[in-house]
Amino acid sequence: MKIKEAVNRIESTSKSIFAWEHEGYIHISWNTFTILVVPYEAKTMFDCHFVNPKLELPADVKARISGIIGKLLRTPIRERFPEKKYRLRWIDSNDGRDDEFIGPETYLGRSEDNGVLYWTTFQKFGAEIFTESELNQLKKDNPRLAPAIDAMKEEVKDDDND
Structure with a gap:
C-alpha cells in the first residue's frame, strides 16, 4: 500500500478522523486531537508513536485504522512510495x-x-x-x-x- 493510499483510506474511516503527511510521517487525529504518528519507514506498530493513548476511539474506527496501518506496515518500504x-x-x-x-x-x-x-x-x-x-x-x-x-x-x- 502506498502512503497516499493509506492516508486516504484512514480519512475515509470516519468523519472525525483526519490524516495527513508531514516530514516523513503520517499524522492521524480524532476530533482535532492527534492520536497516532506513523513514520513512513515504520516496520512494526512499535515504530509508531501513540500521542494520546487515553483517548477512546469507537471500536469499529479503531479496528479499521488498525487494519489499514497493518497493511501499510506489511508493504515493503520501497513500495510505499510512488515511483518517480x-x-x-x-x-x-x-x-x-x-x-x-x-x-x-x-x-x-x-x-x-x-x-x-x-x-x-x-x-x-x-x-x-x-x-x-x-x-x-x-x-x-x-x-x-x-x-x-x-x-x-x-x-x-x-x-x-x-
Missing part, C-alpha cells in the same frame, strides 16, 4: 538567435501510425510520461542512448501531471 515519473526534455528551438522568443517546451515521446512506432516531439501536456523503471529499461535496450536519456530526464511533479 519523468518526461524527456528535448531541445527548445530559437534557430540560434538569442534575442528572439523561444518556442514552447518540447519533449521526446513515442507515437504510432499504422502500427509503426516512432519517436517525435510533443508539447508539455501532450508528452509521454515515463516511470523510472521504464527509462531504465529503455537505457538497457539502447545503451548508447543512456547518457542522452539521463540528460533529458525532467521529473514530473504531482500538480504538473495530467
Whole structure:
C-alpha cells in the first residue's frame, strides 16, 4: 500500500478522523486531537508513536485504522512510495538567435501510425510520461542512448501531471 493510499483510506474511516503527511510521517487525529504518528519507514506498530493513548476511539474506527496501518506496515518500504515519473526534455528551438522568443517546451515521446512506432516531439501536456523503471529499461535496450536519456530526464511533479 502506498502512503497516499493509506492516508486516504484512514480519512475515509470516519468523519472525525483526519490524516495527513508531514516530514516523513503520517499524522492521524480524532476530533482535532492527534492520536497516532506513523513514520513512513515504520516496520512494526512499535515504530509508531501513540500521542494520546487515553483517548477512546469507537471500536469499529479503531479496528479499521488498525487494519489499514497493518497493511501499510506489511508493504515493503520501497513500495510505499510512488515511483518517480519523468518526461524527456528535448531541445527548445530559437534557430540560434538569442534575442528572439523561444518556442514552447518540447519533449521526446513515442507515437504510432499504422502500427509503426516512432519517436517525435510533443508539447508539455501532450508528452509521454515515463516511470523510472521504464527509462531504465529503455537505457538497457539502447545503451548508447543512456547518457542522452539521463540528460533529458525532467521529473514530473504531482500538480504538473495530467
